[in-house]
Amino acid sequence: MKTVLMLLVLALIFTLAGVQTVGAQAPPGTKFINDSATGGDCTLIGAWDAATKTCTLTADLTVALQIDSNGITLDGNGKTITGANTGNGVYLNGKTGVTVKNLNVRQFTYGIYLFNSSTNTLTGNTAISNSNSGIFLALSSSNTLTGNTASSNSYAGIYLYSFSTGNTLSGNTASSNNYGIYLSSSSTNTLTGNTARSNSPTGILLSSSNSNTLSGNTADSNNYGIYLVSSTGNTLTGNAASSNTNYGIYLSSSGSNSLSGNIMSGNKYNFYLSGVSDADHNNTIDTTNKVDNRPIYYIKNASTHTYDATTNAGVFYCVNCDNITVSGLTPTRNHSGVYLWKTRNSRIENVNATGNYYGVFINQSNGNTLSGNTASSNINYGIYLNSSSGNTLSANTVSSNWSGIYLNSSSSNSLTGNIAISNSPVGIYLVSSTDNTLSGNTFSSNYYGTMLYLSTGNTVSANTANHNTYGIYLNSSSNGNTLSGNTVSSNPYGIYLYGSTGNTINSNTASSNSTGIYVNISSNNQVYNNSFIGNTTQAYVTGGAGNIFSKPAPAGGNYWNNYDTPAEGCNNLNGDSFCDAKYTFTGSEDILPWTTQNGWLDSIAPTTTDNSPAAWQKPDFTVSLTCADNPGGSGCKETKYRVDGGAWQTSNSVIINTNGDHLIEYYSSDNAGNQEAAKSVHAKLDKTAPTISASAKKADNSAYTTGTWTNQNVTVHYDCADTGGSGLVSCTSDQTFSTTTATTSGTATDNAGNNASASFGPINIDKTKPTISASATVNGSPYVSGTWTNQIVTVKFTCGDIGGSVLAGSCPADRVFSAEGIFNSNAATVSDNAGNISDPANTFSVKVDKTSPVVTITSPANGAHLIQGEIVLAGWSASDALSGLASTTATTPNGQPIDTAVAGAKTFAVVSTDLAGNVNSVVNTYTVLSPAQAAQLLVTTVTGLNLPNGTETSLTSKLDAAFASLQQGQNNAAVNQLNAFVNQVNAQRGKALTDEQANALIQAAQKIIAGITP
Secondary structure, three states: OHHHHHHHHHHHHHHHOOOOOOOOOOOOOOEEEOOOOOOOOHHHHEEEEOOOOEEEEOOOEOOOEEEOOOOOEEEOOOOEEEOOOOOEEEEEEOOEOOEEEOOEEEOOOEEEEEEOOEOOEEEOOEEEOOOOEEEEEEOOOOOEEEOOEEEOOOOEEEEEEOOOOOOEEEOOEEEOOOEEEEEEOOOOOEEEOOEEEOOOOEEEEEEOOOOOEEEOOEEEOOOEEEEEEOOOOOEEEOOEEEOOOOEEEEEEOOOOOEEEOOEEEOOOEEEEEEOOOHHHHOOEEOOOOEEOOEEEEEEEOOEOOEEOHHHOOOEEEEEOOEOOEEEOOOOEOOOEEEEEEOOEOOEEEOOEEEOOOEEEEEEOOEOOEEEOOEEEOOOOEEEEEEOOEOOEEEOOEEEOOOEEEEEEOOEOOEEEOOEEEOOOOEEEEEEOOEOOEEEOOEEEOOOEEEEEEOOEOOEEEOOEEEOOOEEEEEEOOOOOOEEEOOEEEOOOEEEEEEOOOOOEEEOOEEEOOOEEEEEEOOOOOEEEOOEEEOOOEEEEEEOOOOOEOOOOOOOOOOEEOOOOOHHHOOOOOOOOOEOOOOEEEOOEEEOOOEOOOOOOOOOOOOEEEEOOOOOOEOOOEEEEEEEEOOOOOOOEEEEEEEEOOOOOEEOOEEEEOOOEEEEEEEEEEEOOOOEOOOEEEEEEEOOOOOEEEEEEEEOOOOEOOOOOEEOOOEEEEEEEEOOOOOOEEEEOOOEEEOOOEOOEEEEEEEOOOOEEEEEEOOEEEOOOOOEEEEEEEEOOEEOOOOOEEOOOEEEEEEEEOOOOOOEOOOOOOOEEEOOOEEEEOOOOOOEEOOOOEOOOOOOOEEEEOOOOOEEEEEEOOOOEEEEOOOOOEOEEEEEOOOOOEEEEEEOOOOOOEOOOOOOEEEEEEEEEEEOOOOEEEEEEEEEEEOHHHHHHHHHHHHHOOOOOHHHHHHHHHHHHHHHHHHHOOOHHHHHHHHHHHHHHHHHHEOOOEOHHHHHHHHHHHHHHHHHHOO
């Protein structure tokens, strides 16, 4: 029921997707082929071979074919069936074991359609110009498609759809379709040696399809060569993707795949892997994969490793790495030249990434450093940070990209000293990114030098923007940013604000721009202490409210070079360095314009403080140098420091990472050039743990080695020393042990809090002697000492050590008594590793007899023939040479008559058992014959002597007569006839018979006579 329900649900899905399903009516004129006398309609369209269930077409057709029986072979014989762009050329529904071969199918919706069909074979077929797919499998598994050609189909050449699993596609060609080979929600299929060419968009596409194997396939001249989306656990080996107009191999949101030996060359972008989760990035891709004959490096979980130009990496991925260095690579023609996913504390240096989609892509990766890299002519971003924080980008050059450096949803990054040239549209672009610092960068000949979009709390300082259309652009709710110390020149727009509020713009210089600053629909921004020099329009404000271009004195407003003399209306009658009249411009005004450039700069030196701790520290630490300028001052410009008399350096933080008591000297200067006197502070670092070692002696003052056994007390001593400089605080004192101890340890601590420990052990003390005991068994059962047995006796020793030192050697090996005789086990001892010796083990007297008693039967003889009633006495004997007899039984006591009363086969047995349980049973068989049977047997004896015919006939006739008389109960007549036989035998003695033969025959006759005579 569940299966039927699933099929109905899937049928509904197929219907909504425009896919013909079970129950779809065949188009008019369809020919049905089945396993009947005529093959259904086969004889109307071709030749039917009932023996092989093969329908062979003999002419081209304009009708569809439907196969309605299992095991049918449709041989197209090179013929073509042509449709009217509707229906299915060949349709199988729920069929197995069908073969379709050598058939050309064109201009149907689906050329060949298998629905819910398995273990079928499609080979050597051509599917061309069908309005959906050339070959289509839905809910169909374990089919084989080999050597087929699917081209110029409107959707897919070969399409495996919805739970089509375990199919094998080999040697097929799919060209000029939308999708060459397409697997949708289909798993565990094998694609080998197929060619997908000139399909647009994709040569081979796997969508939500898992655990498939693609090997030795060729995908060329498509848009995408091989494309996996939301597909996991697939294996791609030895495939070739070349000359595709977009990507060679593309993995999107697809994890746990394995790629090896794949070759990508001449594609616009050779390789792409993207995803949004760790699972998407958990692929296995080794360096046997090549992009333009250079290896792919796909590294996972690496730490403290350098990948440089010697790798010859064509593309580099690092997933969840820490503290790695990527240096000197030249990746080109991939989606991302260098890609980091959740990678930390790593460095990308001197990489030249050109002609990629993204030059360098930093995705959800924090605390990394990118320096000295070049990213040029990449289609999208030169350097791209997505959801990444705490990264440092310095001295990189990005040119001729769509955007030079792009930050998306990224925070607290530092971009310093980078050069962005001729990017279109943006040199450095921040989108939805906060608290980043852009300092000392150069933006030139871009459309936007730098743009902030939906980005807040960023600092843009000391940058140079020239020959861009927009020098610095704050766009669409880019609020609360600070622009200071920037130089913007020769741009149509120097600084441009659109829809952005609450920004601070000060200490910038805008010169030779068409418009120095343009504020458009933006509110509550503060613009002061800037220099506007030689701009065609110094400032322009339209829309918005609350923007101010001056602050109360002493900060004041801005310097305008077209309003700094009395002739221009700027008088300074009170000598306060401000124009007495405000400066007005379109949309706003500067109430306190400065009369001179940089007139706001002060003469009071700033003050710098430090946070260096007084105590010794053990981890690396940073001493922060905090500069504060006087209220209304020009602001801190830089802080310099030096350590231990070294070279002066510029920074507001000092990293202390080497041991010692370091002297830090520091001072700061402000933007007006004021410099404070140098100060100093001590920074003490000891990150080296002290040393400690442990040794031990026994009570007799001899050295004790850990793990050995002794019966003396053991004293452990610790030697401690400090080399980091802070000095020792403590060292563990001596420890004495009188009993076994697993491990002991001591600790050394220095004044910085570094600890070191040493362990000693185990300490083994044992004063108790070991034990040994013996036990004996026969076949697993206890053996009683001194008793006889016919089995092997095993004496096993059981040893133990109570004190724990363990036996010094092995417990004595089992003693096995297998020979016959009387033996004694030895009194064994054992010793332990502490030198204790056990008491002797108990002993056993062992008696072994494996030989059965000797039994002899002398009467009756084995195989004897006796006459009924014949008296024969039993004769037998029994003896045992080692353990002695325990008992003997016989069918008849010795010397007593045996059983001859009744004719028939008899047995006579003697059974003797000795004291060790050995048994000997001897059985003789004998036969008791009736007189008639004896006469018959005697006839046989005579005929076996090969006597002359006359003699033999004379003798046997008398015996036959005796036999007949005995059969009739005429015993007297039988006696007479037997006596006549005896007489005849005597007459032939020495003639036809030897004496021996005559005696034997007479004895046998007389026994018969005795048996019938009363």
